Amino acid sequence: MIEKNSPIPIYYQLAELIQEEIESGNLQPGDALPSEREFAEKYQISRMTVRQALNLLENNGKLYRIQGKGTFVSEQKIEKHLLGLTSFTEDMTARGLKPSSRLLQFEIIPATLHIANQLYIKEYDPVYEIKRIRLADDVPMALETNYISANLLKGLTEQIINQSLYAYMEAQSIIIESASQTIESSLAEEMEANFLKVKVGAPVMLIQRNTFLQNGTPVELVKSIYRADRYKFTIQMGR
Structure with missing residues (x-):
């Protein structure tokens, strides 16, 4: 759940939610994530905020992107x-x-x-x-x-x-x-x-x-x- 009045940035909250899904096994390596638009509509946030969250997880090795295909869960280290x-x-x-x-x-x-x-x-x-x-x-x-x-x-x-x-x-x-x-x-x-x-x-x-x-x-x-x-x-x- 996204707390829009929280002092924690919204993009960071979204990144934490996605990471919890990965760690719980609900998202497996190779699984495709919803699109930026779908995330934005689900949580009523901007696509730019969604992109920040995905970039953070990609930089941390949790996700990877394939041009024209989408964003996927990485194999965990x-x-x-x-x-x-x-x-x-x-x-x-x-x-x-x-x-x-x-x-x-x-x-x-x-x-x-x-x-x-x-x-x-x-x-x-x-x-x-x-x-x-x-x-x-x-x-x-x-x-x-x-x-x-x-x-x-x-x-x-x-x-x-x-x-x-x-x-x-x-x-x-x-x-x-x-x-x-x-x-x-x-x-x-x-x-x-x-x-x-x-x-x-x-x-x-x-x-x-x-x-x-x-x-x-x-x-x-x-x-x-x-x-x-x-x-x-x-x-x-x-x-």
Whole structure:
């Protein structure tokens, strides 16, 4: 209900009403919204006010527009908390989604100087290079590349990778204790866009994670490209 005498702007009230419909499940991803004219007639407000509300929700990633067709409900973003070290599989399972991966590349390569420095090994030492597309409910979420010292983790196979890499590490008494992670924004290049099913130039998040054992030994370098339209990160901070 719109309260026209409220100090809260009318466009903001309308945006809240639409968002409540999305969160309650009355509006599902892909559903078309009524036209601006229909909203204006229903609530006896101007089309300009309706447009402000829709623009706000579009900017917040709740809606998207298709020229000549209308306004639709977006797929909602998957939220990952940055407190605690969890795998992609654990994150998706906890949210009731079916995680899966598509292996693009698995081989042992000589470490470049950059990779060697990150893993505290010598240049040209053997490392596993594992490139995968990570999916949730069969929707591509991220393009992920792992680098792991082949001298540290032996016997790695495609079958193990397709199950749970972290579970295999733990079974080999390689227990990850901590990680550092950096996140920055970027735009999808052609190869990335093809794998992630987005347009070239679409916003993505570049993430690098370094994971460590209890004694401080680096065990893994992970470089990931996440779809910014389907994923968001949250963190709780105290003062």
